[in-house]
Amino acid sequence: MELVFNLLLIAGGIVLLYFGGEALVKNAVVLARTWGISSMVVGLTVVAFGTSSPELAASLAAALTGSPDIAIGNVVGSNILNILLILGVTALLAPIQAQAQFIKREVPIMIGASLLLFVFMYTGEQVGRWEGLASVVLLGLYIWFLYRSSADENPAVLGEFDQEYGQPVQTGWRTYAGLVLGLVLLGVGARLLTIGAVELARAFGVPELVIGLTIVALGTSLPEVAASITAALRREPDIALGNIVGSNVFNILGILGLTALVQPVGLPWESIQRDMWTMLAASVLLWPFLATGYRLGRREGGVFLGLYVAYVAFLINSASQNGAG
Template structure:
């Protein structure tokens, strides 16, 4: 039954997330927000909602290891799985914004998360507020830089023009469907993860950083692989980095404000977070050595093999 709960939970999260993104974009057009602002902020917030609901549900139920494992595992999967597999299909080009802005912010938040957890073994409400303030500053600078430079085509393509004419009734229906699907999806996923961990004799943390993290990364993986196969557009490395920033700042920030996240498994500090820092840090040498501004098939294969090692070692240990 645990696998059925997990599968049903993931399906509902994918469906709920899709409806919520559509509703959020449609509502943003009604509020006369620019397409650039919608792409850089509203879409990013909406696509992080499945992770947010899972983390909040787990924290409220007392399973804080799932809250932390979900975010840390998703950040590892975004690089090791999504970026790696996409690079194997088609080489990824790197723009200057990646190493001048997005990557430093991601590393700052990743290292900051380590020190927050190691100093008090929890993410308090005040620290959650601090994470959201950092996110606000990041978004302000992101929009400012986007106006100064040209907004990437990837960001604008995510905002479908037909949603600008959708009716208020349809937006309301999408919000209701998305909200219900996300609520029950997160509930089923947490129940299934706890049951599976108990059945397999592994910690909830292991299930969270592997199965749940991969599951919540499936939409990004599917979209990236389809785009790469069709050669419609190059995957923006900045989009994946932005997703990691949102996971730490918004998902953990909002969750901690609602319910402080207590660190229960020390392996999160001694193992998982170091893998996250390692996958994040290695992007810089991969970006410049040996061929500059490109992550090709060989580099992609190395990243995927490293991710498989992470998943394997999580269960073995």
Template structure:
């Protein structure tokens, strides 16, 4: 039954996330917000909603390891699983923004998360607020930089122009569907994760950094694989890095502001977070050697192989 709860929870999170993105973008057009700002803020926040609801539900339910493991595991999966498989199918080119702004921000937040957890074994309200403020500052810098460039160069194709004509009634219905699906999806996913951990005799941390994290990364994986197979522009490295930044700064930040996130399993601090930092750090040497500004198939195989090693060691090291 635990697997049924997990599958149903993930399906509802995918559906809820999609409806929330549509309604949020439509609502933003009503307030005459530019397409550039919608793409970089509204869409980014809306697509982080499933992870936010799962982490918040877990923290409120007294399962902080699921709240933390969901974010740490998702960040590992975004690079190891999604980026690895996508690069195997079709090599990824790296833009200048990646190493000038996105990557340094991801590394800064990853290391900051380690020291926050190490200092008090908890993410409190003040630390959550600081994390959330960092994403606001990051987005401000990103939008300011983007406005200086040619609007045609901006990666905002995820904003559907057709949503400008959406009626108010339809927006309300989408918001209702999205909100309900996210609420029940997060509840069922956390419930299923707890039950599965008990039936397998492993900790909630193991299930959260592996199965829950993979589940919440499935939409990104599906989108990037389909694009790569069709030889279209696959999901960009910037989008994946942006997702990792949002997971730490907005998901953990907002969750900690509503309910403090305590660290239960020491392995999240002594093992998993180092895997997350390691996957992030390796992107720079991979970007420079041997072929500059490209992550090709061989690098993709290495990254994906490292992810499989992480999954294996997580289960066997319990």
């Protein structure tokens, strides 16, 4: 009975996170367009960061309730899932070939953000408030870089983002109410998901880190799944890629940075290093496809998806062996 209750908590938390993220993104896009921000910058910042809002809510909730392993596992697991699973499925549905030059430039930034975690690991046992502040400052510079780069972009790419995010909008009390509702749903959903995940981990003897890397990461990444698959079906590959790359950068610099500012996050180096290397390898694997202009086709999507299945199987196997030991 307790198992069913914990699973219901996790499922309910994921549902609330999904709808909370959707409400936040939808209304944040309306506000950003009202303020005169270009549709491309909206797509690469407001939407990419907005779809990462469930990860932020879940990581904050986990850190504040004394489960730092779930917080760090959520960030690392979401980044692995975004590239291998979401881009893999997206490429299977519709081959991806990026036209946007700046997305190709962003991938090294994503790799650099991943490497920053290794720096934090080697310089201390936690991401403290100073590291969190440095991460948030770097995120601000990244947003400024996007804003400056978008002015020199390919007209076809600009049109793609205008079609998706450039519609005339009107703000009113419903927009602000939607923002508040989204934040409330995110907060409640994150709390339910964290409680359910921690109790499930304890019941089965599975490390909280593994729960964070799998169940929590998948649950909080649902907005990225929806956004990327929708963009792929509409034949808008740059939006799908921009969402994933932007989300991965925000997951490390924004989520981990903001979480550490509120509550320093311990880094379980011995147990997380394997997953950090996997995250870095997945990021590096994506780079050749964008740097050379070679498309991410169905064959490559299948490889990405296969790698993710193998990674999760390895996690489950390792957890079962540790439990047996």
